[in-house]
Amino acid sequence: MNTATNAIDFASLDRAQLRDDGGKLLEASLLVTADIADAVAQAVAANYAVMPTGGLTSAIGSFDYKTDLVSGFAGVVAIRPKGTIAPELVDPLTPAEDLRTHQMLIRRDQGILAVGAGLTFVQVNAMLAEHVGPNARVLVDLTSVGSAYVGGVVATGAMGPLRMRPSSTLEGVVVADGGPPRLLAGDDLDQVEGMQGWTGMVVSAVFRFYEVPPAEFGLVLPVQGTDVDAVAGLLAYLEPWTRVNLPGAGCRLGNGDTVLNGVELVSRDSLEAFIEHAQDPARSKAQGLLQSCEYAGSDMLACITGWSEQSVDDVLFSLMDPETETIGGVMIEFGVGFSSGAEMETFRAIREGAPDMARTKARMVPEGRMKPWSTSTDINISVPPDAGTIAAILTAYADYRALVRDLSGQQPAGIDVELSAYGHLSPHGMDPHHRVTVFADLGLDEQLDATRQQVLAGKKALIADLVRATTAGGGKVTGGEKGVPSLVEIARAIGGEDNLPDDLRDRLRRARQAVAQAPANFSFRAPGELRG
Numbered sequence: 001m002n003t004a005t006n007a008i009d010f011a012s013l014d015r016a017q018l019r020d021d022g023g024k025l026l027e028a029s030l031l032v033t034a035d036i037a038d039a040v041a042q043a044v045a046a047n048y049a050v051m052p053t054g055g056l057t058s059a060i061g062s063f064d065y066k067t068d069l070v071s072g073f074a075g076v077v078a079i080r081p082k083g084t085i086a087p088e089l090v091d092p093l094t095p096a097e098d099l100r101t102h103q104m105l106i107r108r109d110q111g112i113l114a115v116g117a118g119l120t121f122v123q124v125n126a127m128l129a130e131h132v133g134p135n136a137r138v139l140v141d142l143t144s145v146g147s148a149y150v151g152g153v154v155a156t157g158a159m160g161p162l163r164m165r166p167s168s169t170l171e172g173v174v175v176a177d178g179g180p181p182r183l184l185a186g187d188d189l190d191q192v193e194g195m196q197g198w199t200g201m202v203v204s205a206v207f208r209f210y211e212v213p214p215a216e217f218g219l220v221l222p223v224q225g226t227d228v229d230a231v232a233g234l235l236a237y238l239e240p241w242t243r244v245n246l247p248g249a250g251c252r253l254g255n256g257d258t259v260l261n262g263v264e265l266v267s268r269d270s271l272e273a274f275i276e277h278a279q280d281p282a283r284s285k286a287q288g289l290l291q292s293c294e295y296a297g298s299d300m301l302a303c304i305t306g307w308s309e310q311s312v313d314d315v316l317f318s319l320m321d322p323e324t325e326t327i328g329g330v331m332i333e334f335g336v337g338f339s340s341g342a343e344m345e346t347f348r349a350i351r352e353g354a355p356d357m358a359r360t361k362a363r364m365v366p367e368g369r370m371k372p373w374s375t376s377t378d379i380n381i382s383v384p385p386d387a388g389t390i391a392a393i394l395t396a397y398a399d400y401r402a403l404v405r406d407l408s409g410q411q412p413a414g415i416d417v418e419l420s421a422y423g424h425l426s427p428h429g430m431d432p433h434h435r436v437t438v439f440a441d442l443g444l445d446e447q448l449d450a451t452r453q454q455v456l457a458g459k460k461a462l463i464a465d466l467v468r469a470t471t472a473g474g475g476k477v478t479g480g481e482k483g484v485p486s487l488v489e490i491a492r493a494i495g496g497e498d499n500l501p502d503d504l505r506d507r508l509r510r511a512r513q514a515v516a517q518a519p520a521n522f523s524f525r526a527p528g529e530l531r532g
């Protein structure tokens with residue numbers, strides 16, 4: 001066990017000069033520490049409310065709280081794990097409870113590793129490559145893997161193109177809430193995953209790691225987004241390759257030669273916006289993709305990525321239906337392939353460029369205008385390989401896009417509405433994010449509010465349509481990337497928790513129980529629905 005060494009003087013800590021991803025300042029003082037359990041114990045003993053922080057990459061509003069809920073505390077302290085340039089590898093027999101924020105251990109024979117809350121998954125995978133082998137991976141793949149911290153990723157229940165929550169490969173999580181740090185496992189992981197730090201602070205996490213096929217590839221196919229049946233046909237066809245068969249810890253993924261670890265949407269609009277600001281080599285590659293869209297008469301790109309034993313040309317061939325010489329009905333003549341190494345880096349820069357641009361625009365205050373208002377969809381759906389169900393889901397999104405475009409055309413002078421669509425299309429987890437951003441000239445507060453309400457009403461209708469279409473088609477709504485806040489949003493959109501599918505309703509109830517049992521020092525940021 002680590003023992004407390006120094007008494008912390010919380011009253012003399014500086015105010016946190018940290019901002020969330022939306023640019024909003026955290027309302028707290030700041031303590032950066034390598035020993036989370038000790039810092040939390042001292043903060044709770046000194047009657048401080050605790051706001052755990054990680055890489056600060058999460059969505060706008062994650063750190064908000066109501067001031068009346070902290071009036072009984074001596075103050076609010078943001079506790080942040082000390083990061084590091086290079087993780088320190090420690091004795092594999094070290095208990096996970098004792099890990100400092102920058103430490104990790106690998107139990108190679110068991111296929112597991114334990115990692116401190118202040119590391120990123122890029123660092124974790126680099127250590128695995130060095131100490132286990134070049135194809136050993138933790139299957140956590142959110143696009144902010146290089147900036148989000150392990151603790152923050154577990155606390156948000158984040159997932160990337162693979163659409164796997166951290167708990168899919170988690171053995172345990174060590175949590176501190178004032179007493180001795182506790183190792184949670186099994187169903188108890190629900191008390192922390194996706195809970196945003198409302199129940200305690202993640203000290204370290206124990207993950208299973210796996211071996212993936214050696215070569216990484218990307219394949220970009222232009223598609224017509226308005227032809228929902230064609231896109232649905234493609235996704236239903238690709239479904240068998242998108243299921244990840246997890247073997248025993250440390251073993252090779254059980255998917256045969258090729259695993260598709262992402263089917264991601266990039267709209268032509270976002271590609272054009274990206275090209276305006278990008279540098280070479282991403283810019284010229286993106287121009288090539290735009291040209292493919294033009295030749296194919298398409299408005300969207302399906303960006304397929306994966307690991308394989310084969311070269312990208314052979315992968316293309318193996319994915320092709322020999323009878324139609326298409327991939328799920330989509331002609332391959334305008335497809336573009338990317339292979340391992342630098343090409344994949346460029347490919348990722350293009351694929352992630354669109355969301356990045358949309359996020360940045362929503363954060364920046366244009367001259368003479370108000371701070372933009374922005375909202376993005378986040379509802380993850382797992383569907384069977386049934387083109388009809390997938391088409392119904394895609395139609396709901398197409399209707400939302402049409403509504404936003406109509407709204408955009410109806411705005412008074414001084415108000416602009418922009419839509420950017422990007423993100424996850426894998427049938428294993430469909431969640432194509434649709435970000436709407438509203439820009440308004442100074443003084444147009446009332447008009448901005450009216451537009452905001454219209455967008456929110458459209459988004460609410462979209463969520464209800466998605467839940468209906470998914471349930472009717474035998475699919476499953478599994479929540480969203482923000483963990484429990486995504487569940488709360490879905491419940492609000494469909495008229496309350498009682499209308500949620502059974503498993504989500506249970507999860508929300510368990511979340512409420514966990515919040516009720518957590519010290520008020522942590523639970524003050526939880527939404528009203530969960531605080532009872």
Ligand SMILES: Cc1cc2nc3c(=O)[nH]c(=O)nc-3n(C[C@H](O)[C@H](O)[C@H](O)COP(=O)(O)OP(=O)(O)OC[C@H]3O[C@@H](n4cnc5c(N)ncnc54)[C@H](O)[C@@H]3O)c2cc1C
Nearest residue numbers: 054055056057058143148149151152155158159197202481
């Ligand atoms: C470029 C970019 C790409 C992104 N891509 C994805 C993506 O593909 N998928 C996705 O799901 N999200 C994505 N996100 C959102 C974000 O990266 C994730 O939500 C991430 O998990 C947040 O981690 P963080 O360390 O930055 O947490 P923070 O932003 O610091 O905190 C997030 C929340 O977790 C809590 N928290 C932080 N650390 C701890 C801890 N140690 N213990 C308990 N609670 C804690 C905080 O209180 C807060 O409520 C992206 C963001 C950006 C900017």
